[in-house]
Amino acid sequence: MKPKILLSTVFLFLIQISIAQSNPTPAAKVQNALKEKAKLTKNSTVKNIEFTNIGPTIMSGRVVDLDVNPNNTTEFYVAYASGGLWYTKNNGTTFEPVLDSSPTQNIGDIAVDWNSKTIWVGTGENNSSRSSYAGIGILKSTDNGKNWTNMGLLDSHHISRILINPNNGNEVVVAVLGHLYSPNAERGIFKTTDGGKTWNKTLFVNNDTGIVDLAVSPNNFNVQYASSWERDRKAWNFVGSGENSAIYKSTDAGNTWSKISDKSGFPEGEGVGRIGLAVYNDETVYAFHDSQFRREAKEKEKSDSKALTKDDFKTMSSATFLNLTDKKLNTYLKMNGFQEKYRAENVKQLVRAGTIKPEDLAKYLENANSLLFDTPVIGAQIFKTTNGGKSWKKTHDDYLDDVVYSYGYYFGMIRVSPKNQDQIYIAGVPILRSQDGGKTFKSINGQNVHVDHHALWVNPKNPNHLINGNDGGVNISYDNGDNWIKCNTPAVGQFYAIYADEQTPYKVYGGLQDNGVWVGPNNYEASVKWHEEGQYPYKRIMGGDGMQVQVDKRNPNIVYTGYQFGNYFRIDRVSGTQQYIQPKHELGESPYRFNWQTPIQLSVHNQDILYLGGNKLHRSLNQGTDWETISDDLTKGGKKGNVAYGTLTSISESPFQFGLIYVGSDDGLIHVTKNGGAQWQNISNGLPKDLWVTRVIASAHKKERVYITLNGYRWDDFTSYVYMSDDYGQTWTNIGNAVPDSPVNVIKEDPVNENVLYLGTDNGAYASLDMGKTWQPFQNGLPNVAVHDIVVQKRAKDLLIGTHGRSIYKANIEVLQKADKTVKDKNVYVFPTKSVRHRSSWGATWSKWLTPNVPEKSINFYVKKGGTYEVSISLEDDTKLMTYEIDADAGFNTWIYDLSLTAKARKKYLKKSEDDVEIPKKKNGMYYLPKGMYSVKISGNGGNDSVNLIIE
Numbered sequence: 001m002k003p004k005i006l007l008s009t010v011f012l013f014l015i016q017i018s019i020a021q022s023n024p025t026p027a028a029k030v031q032n033a034l035k036e037k038a039k040l041t042k043n044s045t046v047k048n049i050e051f052t053n054i055g056p057t058i059m060s061g062r063v064v065d066l067d068v069n070p071n072n073t074t075e076f077y078v079a080y081a082s083g084g085l086w087y088t089k090n091n092g093t094t095f096e097p098v099l100d101s102s103p104t105q106n107i108g109d110i111a112v113d114w115n116s117k118t119i120w121v122g123t124g125e126n127n128s129s130r131s132s133y134a135g136i137g138i139l140k141s142t143d144n145g146k147n148w149t150n151m152g153l154l155d156s157h158h159i160s161r162i163l164i165n166p167n168n169g170n171e172v173v174v175a176v177l178g179h180l181y182s183p184n185a186e187r188g189i190f191k192t193t194d195g196g197k198t199w200n201k202t203l204f205v206n207n208d209t210g211i212v213d214l215a216v217s218p219n220n221f222n223v224q225y226a227s228s229w230e231r232d233r234k235a236w237n238f239v240g241s242g243e244n245s246a247i248y249k250s251t252d253a254g255n256t257w258s259k260i261s262d263k264s265g266f267p268e269g270e271g272v273g274r275i276g277l278a279v280y281n282d283e284t285v286y287a288f289h290d291s292q293f294r295r296e297a298k299e300k301e302k303s304d305s306k307a308l309t310k311d312d313f314k315t316m317s318s319a320t321f322l323n324l325t326d327k328k329l330n331t332y333l334k335m336n337g338f339q340e341k342y343r344a345e346n347v348k349q350l351v352r353a354g355t356i357k358p359e360d361l362a363k364y365l366e367n368a369n370s371l372l373f374d375t376p377v378i379g380a381q382i383f384k385t386t387n388g389g390k391s392w393k394k395t396h397d398d399y400l401d402d403v404v405y406s407y408g409y410y411f412g413m414i415r416v417s418p419k420n421q422d423q424i425y426i427a428g429v430p431i432l433r434s435q436d437g438g439k440t441f442k443s444i445n446g447q448n449v450h451v452d453h454h455a456l457w458v459n460p461k462n463p464n465h466l467i468n469g470n471d472g473g474v475n476i477s478y479d480n481g482d483n484w485i486k487c488n489t490p491a492v493g494q495f496y497a498i499y500a501d502e503q504t505p506y507k508v509y510g511g512l513q514d515n516g517v518w519v520g521p522n523n524y525e526a527s528v529k530w531h532e533e534g535q536y537p538y539k540r541i542m543g544g545d546g547m548q549v550q551v552d553k554r555n556p557n558i559v560y561t562g563y564q565f566g567n568y569f570r571i572d573r574v575s576g577t578q579q580y581i582q583p584k585h586e587l588g589e590s591p592y593r594f595n596w597q598t599p600i601q602l603s604v605h606n607q608d609i610l611y612l613g614g615n616k617l618h619r620s621l622n623q624g625t626d627w628e629t630i631s632d633d634l635t636k637g638g639k640k641g642n643v644a645y646g647t648l649t650s651i652s653e654s655p656f657q658f659g660l661i662y663v664g665s666d667d668g669l670i671h672v673t674k675n676g677g678a679q680w681q682n683i684s685n686g687l688p689k690d691l692w693v694t695r696v697i698a699s700a701h702k703k704e705r706v707y708i709t710l711n712g713y714r715w716d717d718f719t720s721y722v723y724m725s726d727d728y729g730q731t732w733t734n735i736g737n738a739v740p741d742s743p744v745n746v747i748k749e750d751p752v753n754e755n756v757l758y759l760g761t762d763n764g765a766y767a768s769l770d771m772g773k774t775w776q777p778f779q780n781g782l783p784n785v786a787v788h789d790i791v792v793q794k795r796a797k798d799l800l801i802g803t804h805g806r807s808i809y810k811a812n813i814e815v816l817q818k819a820d821k822t823v824k825d826k827n828v829y830v831f832p833t834k835s836v837r838h839r840s841s842w843g844a845t846w847s848k849w850l851t852p853n854v855p856e857k858s859i860n861f862y863v864k865k866g867g868t869y870e871v872s873i874s875l876e877d878d879t880k881l882m883t884y885e886i887d888a889d890a891g892f893n894t895w896i897y898d899l900s901l902t903a904k905a906r907k908k909y910l911k912k913s914e915d916d917v918e919i920p921k922k923k924n925g926m927y928y929l930p931k932g933m934y935s936v937k938i939s940g941n942g943g944n945d946s947v948n949l950i951i952e
Contacts, residue, residue, distance in 0.1 A: 045891025060473025098145025122159025664693025827943025843922025
């Protein structure tokens with residue numbers, strides 16, 4: 001018997017909840033939110049709680065652009081899609097971030113005027129994928145990133161290319177792709193001649209068509225070529241082509257433009273997809289076209305021995321089906337992953353009985369994702385003109401298969417060698433090189449190079465010298481791509497989800513965009529010493545786009561994880577075995593719909609029980625070996641399109657009661673069951689409509705309490721939607737009003753202090769100390785980057801932040817967990833501190849050439865008022881040894897004490913001590929406290945408090 005879905009008919013509302021609009025957030029509102037966040041950051045009471053980055057680094061993240069100093073090729077900048085801008089002056093050996101002081105880390109393109117060292121950053125990624133974040137306009141820096149000025153184009157969202165006149169740094173031409181999920185007017189080509197003070201729109205097609213590429217003749221800034229791209233992305237569908245996709249040309253430095261692709265031999269019409277450009281000189285140009293036109297149908301060969309395809313069953317009669325040989329039918333069933341119970345004999349019986357039809361053997365395999373990959377489009381094409389665009393010819397005869405597959409919208413880069421017009425490079429999966437003008441191609445994807453490519457720089461003085469940017473970072477070649485160096489020291493991983501297990505010391509897990517699932521130590525510090533040791537601290541345990549992770553608390557070697565669209569596995573890390581565990585629908589049923597980031601959860605009540613969400617909720621009682629479906633469709637039923645939609649996105653089972661489960665969907669529904677799925681109730685009425693439910697969290701402090709976050713990113717709606725209920729979702733309170741507008745990805749309650757909540761948005765993290773009444777930016781050491789996941793490791797009292805662009809950060813939150821009324825009511829409160837073990841190595845080193853070992857002890861304290869405070873170090877008998885004057889901010893503070901003594905304090909100590917104590921001068925000239933108990937007192941602004949410091 002199928003479980004019954006109960007729809008609640010009566011809802012009581014604590015507050016008036018506004019209905020979400022699908023209108024994009026205005027640029028002015030976005031700017032106000034950034035100003036509001038900056039103000040909140042300055043006054044945040046948690047601003048001194050420091051985050052440290054714990055990697056990983058080696059798998060890197062998506063690079064969108066490179067800019068190299070033509071006079072010194074060891075100096076260059078690398079732009080990451082959501083990880084900011086990084087600078088190297090030693091050929092990629094080390095990098096430093098230079099965009100961290102800006103309000104965003106999202107980049108579409110960069111350009112550097114090396115004469116004046118002026119950097120231009122076009123914010124908002126130029127790709128159009130699921131996590132291509134919008135920008136805030138165009139930024140400019142004249143001091144290598146110490147300061148950034150927003151120069152306008154605030155509603156552009158996605159900037160694809162920037163050109164600087166090499167003879168006039170104030171003349172800049174910018175290609176704007178525009179909004180990803182909605183129409184807008186600020187797209188096309190914009191030009192400034194006064195360094196960005198004013199802009200003139202010189203090319204505009206329409207509100208749905210932007211400019212995806214812009215290239216200039218190497219020796220003539222007047223001659224420029226641009227490609228327009230009409231695209232339409234929705235959460236359920238992506239159309240990456242349109243009749244307004246075309247090529248344009250300017251002969252007056254971007255002031256005016258003419259369409260040159262019409263009736264020229266270049267494709268025209270609704271099938272024209274993304275176009276990339278490479279200009280060799282004024283007249284010779286290459287175009288990389290992602291053709292969405294359908295391939296010519298080939299006449300099927302009629303042969304009894306030919307393997308069956310799913311298309312064969314779409315028109316097959318029952319009589320013809322029953323005449324198929326068992327061997328032929330079984331081959332089809334096995335090769336296409338049908339469940340073991342479906343074999344020729346019993347499937348034929350189902351057809352005889354009329355339970356299923358032959359076409360069901362095709363429908364069994366067809367979901368949104370399979371239909372996307374089955375689309376028979378032409379795909380990658382290379383065209384060339386030698387007369388300035390008057391005519392174009394395709395350079396190759398055959399299809400360029402296995403280059404962009406069905407996601408050509410994600411690629412499009414093409415480059416030509418400045419020294420040889422016949423030597424070109426195209427970026428896809430993998431990167432290809434042609435040495436005959438595009439007639440034939442060869443892969444130059446090295447073993448240490450990621451397969452998805454987006455950026456390439458070809459040295460104009462040495463064409464064998466290449467710098468490549470891909471989904472796995474940066475690679476350098478000096479032999480034209482035959483061999484590559486990997487340059488991945490920045491922590492720029494794009495995490496979707498993270499997890500912390502309960503080992504001692506605990507390990508951190510995470511799934512990354514196009515870089516699989518990794519596990520590593522929580523105390524990782526980025527370094528290159530692993531080159532010497534031969535083993536990188538993090539290990540990859542899954543490929544593809546890494547997804548959610550759950551670890552058996554009884555045995556940390558049993559890990560559940562997988563890749564996109566619900567492809568999950570149970571991994572035994574000891575034996576190395578992987579068991580595929582995705583639930584399968586029945587023959588005759590519509591396929592389950594699985595989200596790109598399919599949610600999973602191990603039951604806190606029984607670690608053999610696993611939940612997995614498709615469009616229905618599935619439960620396994622034996623670690624994913626067998627499944628039962630415990631709901632009907634808990635979504636609005638999906639929409640026609642080529643992206644899985646109408647899927648569950650979040651699952652949360654209450655720690656108070658087995659079978660009290662909440663689920664949320666990508667189309668805005670939230671359901672609850674109190675009896676393990678026997679009955680379900682829709683509790684989303686009255687909430688904003690149609691928004692992606694990024695989290696639903698059952699409280700660990702109160703059985704009736706539940707939190708949700710909604711996300712309007714896929715509507716270009718950047719409002720912060722956060723809600724709480726204390727009655728199982730019957731009524732909701734909006735607790736997101738105090739969060740500056742930014743799409744919200746995750747909420748987490750503190751496991752110790754129920755008043756403390758943590759929030760992750762597309763623009764950083766927040767903390768609330770009053771259950772959501774107020775929110776404060778929580779990001780000391782953390783840039784303005786998208787936060788996709790938050791985890792609290794209970795034993796270590798660590799908060800882990802999974803970012804989509806800057807890997808994983810960690811902060812100790814013990815002081816927040818203790819932040820009760822007693823703490824807040826005192827003018828000064830010093831938190832208890834753990835003892836320190838005395839080391840004879842303090843102040844010493846085995847070589848004079850090395851940095852001495854200096855201890856650090858963190859003294860955490862809270863003050864009501866900011867100002868100057870006195871810290872005193874005293875003996876047990878209150879003999880004051882030393883005093884320090886420090887500045888403190890209102891809220892939480894940390895004073896780092898190096899446990900040293902002055903010469904004067906040493907004498908005072910020895911005079912008071914009755915024991916025979918030695919306090920020798922160390923190699924660094926310092927004295928350090930011996931074993932014993934001391935008092936640390938902080939006083940000022942009408943208050944004081946002290947804590948014991950024990951050195952063992």
